[in-house]
Amino acid sequence: xxxxxxxxxxxxxxxxxxxxxxxxxxxxxxxxxxxxxxxxxxxxxxxxxxxxxxxxxxxxxxxxxxxxxxxxxxxxxxxxxxxxxxxxxxxxxxxxxxxxxxxxxxxxxxxxxxxxxxxxxxxxxxxxxxxxxxxxxxxxxxxxxxxxxxxxxxxxxxxxxxxxxxxxxxxxxxxxxxxxxxxxxxxxxxxxxxxxxxxxxxxxxxxxxxxxxxxxxxxxxxxxxxxxxxxxxxxxxxxxxxxxxxxxxxxxxxxxxxxxxxxxxxxxxxxxxxxxxxxxxxxxxxxxxxxxxxxxxxxxxxxxxxxxxxxxxxxxxxxxxxxxxxxxxxxxxxxxxxxxxxxxxxxxxxxxxxxxxxxxxxxxxxxxxxxxxxxxxxxxxxxxxxxxxxxxxxxxxxxxxxxxxxxxxxxxxxxxxxxxxxxxxxxxxxxxxxxxxxxxxxxxxxxxxxxxxxxxxxxxxxxxxxxxxxxxxxxxxxxxxxxxxxxxxxxxxxxxxxxxxxxxxxxxxxxxxxxxxx
Numbered sequence: 001x002x003x004x005x006x007x008x009x010x011x012x013x014x015x016x017x018x019x020x021x022x023x024x025x026x027x028x029x030x031x032x033x034x035x036x037x038x039x040x041x042x043x044x045x046x047x048x049x050x051x052x053x054x055x056x057x058x059x060x061x062x063x064x065x066x067x068x069x070x071x072x073x074x075x076x077x078x079x080x081x082x083x084x085x086x087x088x089x090x091x092x093x094x095x096x097x098x099x100x101x102x103x104x105x106x107x108x109x110x111x112x113x114x115x116x117x118x119x120x121x122x123x124x125x126x127x128x129x130x131x132x133x134x135x136x137x138x139x140x141x142x143x144x145x146x147x148x149x150x151x152x153x154x155x156x157x158x159x160x161x162x163x164x165x166x167x168x169x170x171x172x173x174x175x176x177x178x179x180x181x182x183x184x185x186x187x188x189x190x191x192x193x194x195x196x197x198x199x200x201x202x203x204x205x206x207x208x209x210x211x212x213x214x215x216x217x218x219x220x221x222x223x224x225x226x227x228x229x230x231x232x233x234x235x236x237x238x239x240x241x242x243x244x245x246x247x248x249x250x251x252x253x254x255x256x257x258x259x260x261x262x263x264x265x266x267x268x269x270x271x272x273x274x275x276x277x278x279x280x281x282x283x284x285x286x287x288x289x290x291x292x293x294x295x296x297x298x299x300x301x302x303x304x305x306x307x308x309x310x311x312x313x314x315x316x317x318x319x320x321x322x323x324x325x326x327x328x329x330x331x332x333x334x335x336x337x338x339x340x341x342x343x344x345x346x347x348x349x350x351x352x353x354x355x356x357x358x359x360x361x362x363x364x365x366x367x368x369x370x371x372x373x374x375x376x377x378x379x380x381x382x383x384x385x386x387x388x389x390x391x392x393x394x395x396x397x398x399x400x401x402x403x404x405x406x407x408x409x410x411x412x413x414x415x416x417x418x419x420x421x422x423x424x425x426x427x428x429x430x431x432x433x434x435x436x437x438x439x440x441x442x443x444x445x446x447x448x449x450x451x452x453x454x455x456x457x458x459x460x461x462x463x464x465x466x467x468x469x470x471x472x473x474x475x476x477x478x479x480x481x482x483x484x485x486x487x488x489x490x491x492x493x494x495x496x497x498x499x500x501x502x503x504x505x506x507x508x509x510x511x512x513x514x515x516x517x518x
Contacts, residue, residue: 021081050130051143057125060153071113080108168259184239223314227321228341231386234317254280264298271302279311287316349377395431
């Protein structure tokens with residue numbers, strides 16, 4: 001019978017039993033302004049046979065690496081103390097129940113990577129790694145074993161590993177988006193077949209043609225713009241492209257998705273990461289919010305300046321082609337082609353209705369003959385795919401509430417003989433009613449769009465004027481001498497929840513030490 005415990009490889013020399021936690025308490029009682037130096041000095045004295053390596057958690061997250069299954073980390077509360085905050089995290093949806101979360105301020109772990117055992121202390125956002133020192137290594141380091149561990153974690157954090165890189169102020173890896181992309185398919189995209197084939201062939205040829213670009217002596221990079229009114233397939237087409245690169249190639253192509261990059265520093269972080277992962281697909285959502293009068297020059301320099309952008313395939317989307325800077329839309333070296341996603345024509349609306357009919361085949365209570373797709377498409381002229389989807393969803397919700405699929409009566413509200421017979425079907429009757437309601441909303445949104453464009457033009461003028469003002473202290477860090485703050489790459493850990501940012505402990509300089517410094 002298996003024993004209910006796990007054997008942990010022992011260190012070559014017994015670890016010190018002198019705890020660190022009392023020192024932590026003492027040092028946080030106004031003795032020092034730099035805790036890190038004190039912790040390092042203490043650990044070197046307490047563990048003379050070990051090499052102490054300090055690593056910020058945001059740079060190489062040892063615990064996240066262990067949770068992913070590449071190492072093991074066991075808390076050691078027998079030889080040192082533990083300091084955590086526990087709290088409640090509310091559910092993400094109303095149907096959820098929420099759960100417990102934890103913020104670790106101090107902990108000691110036995111950490112095993114491969115066949116090597118380490119001692120790991122975590123104090124706030126800092127990690128202190130203790131490794132046995134070999135005869136050829138200096139007491140102050142570096143440790144070869146620890147360096148190999150950090151390199152392995154760095155390679156893991158920089159790889160895809162079932163995630164998509166997402167930038168929204170900083171880089172994170174999204175497992176949820178990866179799952180959404182996995183479900184995406186060109187079969188679910190209602191577009192002209194010629195356009196689908198063109199999009200897939202363009203991107204496939206690019207990543208298979210590095211040698212061709214080199215032979216021609218031209219940079220190995222391309223850019224596409226997806227433009228057109230909202231709700232007409234740009235986003236779902238991007239997901240299908242991502243699926244092609246991540247799931248249908250022998251060697252998957254990394255995908256980077258940019259939600260927002262409103263300033264020059266963010267743009268720099270985006271392209272730095274893209275160059276590091278090239279060849280890759282870089283998706284810029286709502287490009288008009290990234291390339292503004294304040295950032296256009298910097299963006300253009302990053303896109304086709306002096307730095308090497310080989311292997312970058314950039315796809316930018318926009319709902320407002322008319323607002324794009326001419327340096328974007330009319331400069332082939334930046335974005336070579338523009339694909340327009342217009343409102344679906346009659347044939348495409350029929351195809352979309354057929355798509356919904358196929359989804360509802362298992363619903364025996366809904367009478368949806370194939371011939372009904374044509375009149376449905378006829379009453380939804382000028383609808384985007386998003387409006388068509390809303391029309392179907394609203395219709396099905398109403399039918400589900402009424403628990404009927406046929407109405408047997410004709411409301412006589414329209415003398416169109418082609419539609420009269422279809423109004424005998426409950427599905428079509430409700431669908432037509434919802435289409436009329438949505439058309440009123442659509443016509444109102446067209447009027448509002450004119451006002452929105454005028455307001456947007458005025459806002460851009462204000463932005464340009466504000467840029468010229470001598471604003472001081474604008475999100476600049478005093479500790480960095482007035483420079484922009486360092487933008488750290490974060491590898492999110494979705495396996496074990498942490499307390500929200502607002503609940504994190506604030507580490508500040510002790511008042512007594514600060515007074516002594518003055």
